[in-house]
Amino acid sequence: MKVLGFESSCDETGVALVEVPEQGGGAPQLLAQALHSQIVMHQAYGGVVPELASRDHIRRVLPLTREVLAEAGAELKDVDVVAYTQGPGLAGALLVGAGVAVSLAAALGKPTLGVHHLEGHLLSPFLSNDPPEFPFIALLVSGGHTQLMRVDDVGQYEILGETIDDAAGEAFDKSAKLLGLPYPGGPHLARLAEQGDASAFELPRPLLHSGKPDFSFAGLKTAVLTQVKKLGDAPTDQQRADLAAATQAAIVEVLVKKSLLALKETGLKRLVVAGGVGANAELRRQLNAACAKRQVRVHYPELSLCTDNGAMIAMAAAMRLQRGMATLHDAARGSFEVRPRWPLGAA
Structure with a gap:
């Protein structure tokens, strides 16, 4: 069985x-x-x-589909199921992927399967050369989402903690914007941090000692804004690098400590990190070191699969199909919906 997957929730x-x-x-x-x-x-x-974003998805989706089929040596008639990101995400962007998927499936006489975007990220490490095994703790750090959950199998997710305001990715991006860095801010801040001294600025670690695996990053963003104002209109390159390093250190310390707390509370010995922030080199370095001391295996998606991509959507659909958990829809009926706001627990 071949599954063709479309991802169009935001800007990829x-x-x-x-x-x-x-x-x-x-x-x-x-x-x-x-x-x-x-x-x-x-x-x-x-x-x-x-x-x-929506208009660009319209321009790109069909050429990319032809490229994928050509690379796989397949034809449209070989496709058995068409999967697409149903949510969460930008409503207009989601409608493009869903509309193309349902139209294509209807023309082929094939069923469709709507996939939860975050489930795609969560299962993306199964595409790596070192796939995890169930059960595991997942640190999901994607865009506006920062969550820790226990994952016993596909569709069996227990949220242990999540952000109560800004997510880690938002903290990276908003802090980067305050430092005058271009979009997307997170990777630029991480590169600038390599040249800085994280101890040069004292920044808060919200909820670090709460004893609960919840997150809060809004206060950190406010603290960065305060430091930027103190530096004035012409901070030196070193000051900007130091503040970037201090910001990254604060975010990473919170993510690492909360992940270790979830592992300790559940007694599990396997951690999966998924989502765009999972590509951060300092986060990987500290998680690897901390987990090695505790004999915990850490799994990441390939770097190319940390951002949004069609592979994670097709993979999530395939894993549900393999387990008989997928609710397929008859595309010939022509109706479909997208879910811009869709809690993972409701998937």
């Missing part, structure tokens, strides 16, 4: 083809994927412009 257009082996044939395999990022287009505005 992703398409991928995954094959689900026959019963007992092993894990689903990624046959091909293609991705277009809208970073250059949105940089002029300092962030994602939803209308521009």
Whole structure:
């Protein structure tokens, strides 16, 4: 069975083809994927412009689909299920992917499957060369989401803690903007932090000692703003690098401590890190070191799969299909919905 997956929840257009082996044939395999990022287009505005994002998805999705099929040596008639990101995300952007998926499936006489965007991120490490095994603790740090959850299997998710305000990714991006760094801010802040001294500024670690695996990063963003104002209109390059390093250190320390707390509370010995912030080198370094001391295995998606992509959507659909957990829809009926706000626990 072949699953064609579409991702269009925000500012990346992703398409991928995954094959689900026959019963007992092993894990689903990624046959091909293609991705277009809208970073250059949105940089002029300092962030994602939803209308521009939607229009660009329309331009990119069909050429990317042809590219994926050509790379996989497949044809449209070989596709058995068409999966797409149903939510959460930008409503207009989601409608593009859903509309294309349902239209294509209807033309092929194939069913569709709506996939939760965060479940795609959560299961993306299964596409790596070192896939995890259930059960595990997942640190999901994607865009506006920062959550810790216990994962016993596909669809079996228990949220242990989550952010009560800003997410880690938002803290990176908003702090980067305050430092005058271009969009997307997180990777630029991480690169600038490499040149800085994290001890040069004292920044808060909200909820660090709360004893609960919840997060809060709004206070950190406010503290960064205060320091930026103190530096005035012409901070030196070193001051900016030091503040970037201090900001990253604060975010990473909170993420690491909360992850260790969730592992301790559950007694599990396996941690999965997924989402865009999971690509942060300092976070990986500290998590690897802390978990090695506790004999905990840490799994990450490949760096190319940390951001939004079609492979994670096709993979999540394939894993649900393999377990008989998928609710397929008849595309010929022509109706579909997207869910811009969709808690993972309701998936």
